[in-house]
Amino acid sequence: MIKFFRNIRKKLLAEGNTIKYLKYAIGEIVLVVIGILIALQINNWNEDRLEQREETKLLENLKIDFKQTIIEFNEMNSNRQIILSANYELTKLNANDEFLNTKKIDTLIGFTFIVPTFNGKSGSLMVLLNSGKINILKNEALKKLLFSWPSEVEDMTEGEIDSKKLTLESYLPIVRKYANVSEIIRTSPVLPIKPQIRPKGISSNYKDLLNDREFISLLYHLELFALDNIQETEKLIKISESIIEIIDSELKQ
Template sequence: MLKFFRKIRQNSLLESNTSKYLKYALGEIILVVIGILIALQINNWNEEKKQQEKELAFLKEINLDFKSNKEQLDSIVSYNKVSFNAGVRLLETIQTFDLNNPIRNESNKHLADSIQFYNRLVWRNKSFNPKNGAVEALLNSSSFDLIKNDSLRRKLISWKDVLGDYLEEEAFSINFLFYEYAPWARENYDPDSTNDPENTKAFFSKRNRNFLNKRAGDLDNMLSTVKEEGVVDMIDDIIRLTEPEHND
């Protein structure tokens, strides 16, 4: 096409037809400009496609991470509910004994057996270790601008704070378990012994009852925080907003 315009231009010059030459020169310029604009548009389309592919890759990773987080947290919530209920039941059972002279006999044998069962449940621990690799990588780089959904962007930014509130409660609970209760229990109490008078005395002591109340309170706080801070709801929302069908 350019050769065609060039041929006409040469013929126009030879014929000394300036007006005709200017028209065809202008046409040639317009054709070049159009070609440049088309090339730029194609380049923009290709770049946009690359950005969309990067966004979808991030969304896929986040989706997988949060599905794993949901499965793990649901398991921990169920786990802690069992432990909390065991703590409440254990405290109720203890109160049926004479705390000044707790004795195992035929009439309370079933209660004494249940105490051992509940006591094992209440002191166990299971920590939440969420997968945050994809979110951290996104937030700490310029790639965060790839996420076009404003609702998802807000939730990803808020996730760290919401998660932090729960992990703070969990940390309080773990510190109590390992730095307050565990040292005392190792020194004063053997949960597998049923016939040692000193063991029985330690278990029914005021200090151990206080420990049990503190443990039940910590478990209740963790369960309440998950609900009140909307940890599960936020995980569900992030999963929904990163599903492939939501981003087609």
């Protein structure tokens, strides 16, 4: 092809027809420019196609992560409801009742030892945020929700940390003062650790525990944490559902 154009130029020069040569030269330049533009368009089309494919994969991974996150959040709130129920039962017990059901109290206190924590980190989202690939996503509303997600989770986890700290540093010590904690843990249907039975166990004094004002105060404090954490988690569930709804809309396009 190049040889063909070169021969035409030589022929026009040989004829000495300057006007024809100039017209030909301009036409050749136009053809080259058109060829370059077509090549660029094809390249841009290929890049757009690859980017669209990558965006689809990112959206699918995000959807999987956030669906799993919703499952985890619902399980956490179910556990918090168990904690609240046990908490309410303990505060209603009559400490002066000489027929206190020790096994029942063991179970109830075992439930209050539960400290639900959020372990999901949404791996796909972290990759997007850390790599800058979040800019591949075209939906601005979705990007806004994803950018705000870490701070929203942090609000909830702060409550979890405070609740865990209160349980370990204040609640557990006062229970340990009156009760055989190893027996509570061993007989609990929800706590995974099962210590061995000691030959001479410490007997639990639940009458004095239920009369202890600090213990009752801590139960109310833990109740407030549980209620607040449930509210924060429900908010995150709604955000997750909004994210999934936008993703589904994007994947259908």
